[in-house]
Amino acid sequence: MSNKAPNNGWWRGGVIYQIYPRSYQDSNGDGIGDLPGITARLDYIAGLGADGIWLSPFFKSPMKDFGYDVSDYRDVDPMFGSLDDFRALVARAHELGLKVMIDQVLSHTSDQHPWFVESRASRDNAKADWYVWADAKDDGNPPNNWLSIFGGSAWQWDTGRLQYYMHNFLTSQPDLNFHNPAVQQAILDDVCFWLDLGVDGYRLDTANFYFHDRELRSNPPRGMPQGEDPAVDKVNPYGWQWHQFDKSQPENLVFLQRLRALLDEYPDTTMVGEIGDDDGLGRMAQYTSGGDKLHMAYCFDLLGSQKSATFLHALFSRFLDIVGDGWPCWALSNHDCVRLATRWGGPNPDPRLLRLAAALQMSLRGSPCIYQGDELGLPEAEIAYEDLQDPFGLTMWPKFKGRDGCRTPMPWDGAQAHAGFGPAKPWLPVSPAHLPLAVEQQAGVAASQLEYYTQLLHWRRQQPALLQGGMTLLPAHEQVLAYVREQDGQRVLCVFNFSDQALQWALPEGWAQAQPLPGSGLAGARLQGGHVELEPWGGLFATL
Template sequence: MTPAKAPNDGWWRGGVIYQIYPRSFADSNGDGVGDLPGITQRLDHVARLGADAIWLSPFFKSPMKDFGYDVSDYCDVDPMFGTLDDFRALLARAHALGLKVMIDQVLSHTSDQHPWFDESRSSATSPKADWYVWADPRPDGTPPNNWLSVFGGSAWQWDTRRGQYYLHNFLVGQPDLNFHNPQVRAAILGTVKFWLDLGVDGYRLDTANFYFHDAQLRDNPPRGRPSGADAESKTFNPYDWQFHRYDKSRPENLGFLQELRALLDRYPHTTMVGEIGDADGLQRMAEYTAGADKLHMAYSFDLLGARHDAPFLHELLSRFGTIVGDGWPCWALANHDVTRLATRWGGASPDPRLLRLAAAMQLSLRGTPCLYQGDELGLPEADVAYEDLQDPYGISMWPQFKGRDGCRTPIAWHAEAADMGFGCARPWLPLAASHRALAVDAQEADTGSLLHFYRRLLHWRRGQPALLGGEMQLLPAHAQVLAYVRSTPVERVLCAFNFSAAPASVVLPPELGSLAKLPASGLEGGRIDGPTLRLEPFGGLFARLD
């Protein structure tokens, strides 16, 4: 008998998610690493900002070869971060503040120190022998196919105990689970249920398109060495030289996502957002969110690159509207895997107006915005010296790629404190000197700061139904300005943003009707001149259409 669906109030549709990277948020015990009690002590900051939910990057037991994305026990907290009781306390405090709690689920792979893998590698006849992806070598001893690891080199590692290769799409210490085995899927669903029973409100699913592999282990077709605009960013890693047809984004993924959704549907007001790492992220997003029986939301990497000019954004959103249909997106401009937004879009000296414009656009798109800790402060990418690097990806790819440490350094809470209020004078990654003047307390004291802008914008947005859940219609493409209309049956809101360093004007179609500028959003640099919008460099406006 199929269990009845629990009620779901859809809070996640248009709700704002705030990502917390636990290692770098707040250190409560002075060991140099952020922890769950530290997060609990700082949750007021997130609540005051106006977010609706937090997403916690992994805090499960792990050898930390990939900083928690290599799980050795799905159902316990790593002592580095605290205890299960600490998590319960965090959950209770978040809920008391009106914040939902979403946690990161790393389901496609485990740590090589997980008991499941210990048993699987022990023997080809063990009860868990096929819980991971094992394969014999080719006759010449080389790996069974040409699949590559995201972190460089072959995706196959020789294991002397089994006398076979095992698949690892990421680090050698992150063996991939065999989702073709129903026992594996059942065990994974059991770990998901564990946290639902504790009271979590949802999940961010890491590498949600990596669960299944091609059972025939066919070679990926060649894509060729990147050239032109892609050459500089992609030649350092041959992973991008293949079409990843057989090692990820397999059609079987859809069935497992349906199993996951059926489980979450038994718990009230829960949600899932999936990370889609694919060359055609929008197509995968459409597949994974269509039909209300798989993911509630998904995000791709389309807005996590450096390009942000108006024609690019218009083309992306136009394609999204054509492909995704009834699917619901989650829009992230930053996270723990990419260069910080201020530097990626603004360069060495980001214009504060651009950072406000980016926030206004993100928070007015149709979908659910996901902010990364420090976005609200405008933190630039930290310059981490080679000898201080922690990220294995950066260490192996240096100097062409410096890894992800620059976006993971500790948050600055107090400008004058030696430890910037993080909790330890020598944290796991160096404190960034460029962050000191942007600390939370410094921006609290300045009503014109980016932090205050984010607060005004988020709280104002809550009173705009068209921005929370309305439909979206793009206006014609413009060389400088991205503009669209968000609408419900009872109201329409025009959103316009000048993504250039020069003034811009846009003549609006007469069928839009008359305009009245909406007050109190905090967005500046735009005015209405009859049927024409006049936008200052990096200026924008929100206007009600009559």
């Protein structure tokens, strides 16, 4: 292995802004967002105070799962533009000081990928073992009880090979066989292609799904989950199993080490992995430890509806106990879950709660990832059944409506047609509730969510303790979550009232002389004689 390239660690504490390309900006009037549209809006993202962008997939795809079913890992789908458009995007981002991370969907491909077309043609072709194939049981049933996240068995019968192939998602998304060294090498070569084009890192889709149990053992039963599983809605039987054998296998760690060694050949690059696991925090800690696997990872613990101070304290307490030298990426929203404003705030979210959530995210130990529109406080869009696009929602309707409600077009100007997204009818309707929250309606308005986010992100850049400092949780409280961040002589007390009730909270020992740390924009708290007066959803950053 060659010597490691230098890495300036920009990602360690850097703010990543997730873009869902279909829904960001339509530049050519076809109703679908594209790469030139994103390039035209990079100044907005840089002005917001983000350090980098993560682009959801824009590769060639039949779009059965909107780009998460790749048919060519090395080309741009024409609906998004061209490779030259991507080169122009990277160049402009770098001019603005923004890093560019792209989504890599490595665990599975489209069934239209040439690899799978060849693999399914016979049992003895050159790529026959590139996907997960298995014989039926004697009674014709699939080889085991593994389930697809999108509903039904994870096995699809193929009448050509007279075998089943595995798919963790749609039947049109067959899983690659990572036990085959040739598959691993082909994937690494495709990763290299984009690194050579100048990308600064990757978001790895389903990063713990690469390997399956060689023996194809059935998963043990779990029963219907009684609590909330943020990753899988309770109406989905996928959550009724302990996923012991269909993912998160030991071999996954070895491949991640190979992937990390490759990225270490390129300066200042990074990877953040998506972890969907029975123990997301534990897997996140395992996959980011040791400096030889993922740089960062995120799980789904903050992507559910639980937001109480006691829940958050227990979550971060366990995280601090197990993370060691690992590094988390904290997301409060993304393209796979109900938007934060609705999940945490209900039908009429309190703006103070949304600001408190942002302040929490920006002050945790780790790297924050903002999903487009969070900075505007967008609620989940209501989508009529006839407008649904997401195959997940179409399968699980009506109890689970899928992911379209968080994927609607970005509202740029509420006074323009389609909120300034583009001249044509967009692929998903613009939510009427988003029009008064559009960028143009909030820009320059002192009390707006957008101005608050912008102030918070720029202020955070000047706080070394919040960027890379250690984190010490203070004792649990039924209303208040509090912790101390410390780095290079700076100590910051972070106090958040996750409640709609005002209270007095006693300052911890040694903090009697604390003073507010100015500039964050966080409000609703007042230091008063050894305690903090906290308004509903109030918070405070203080220092000595």
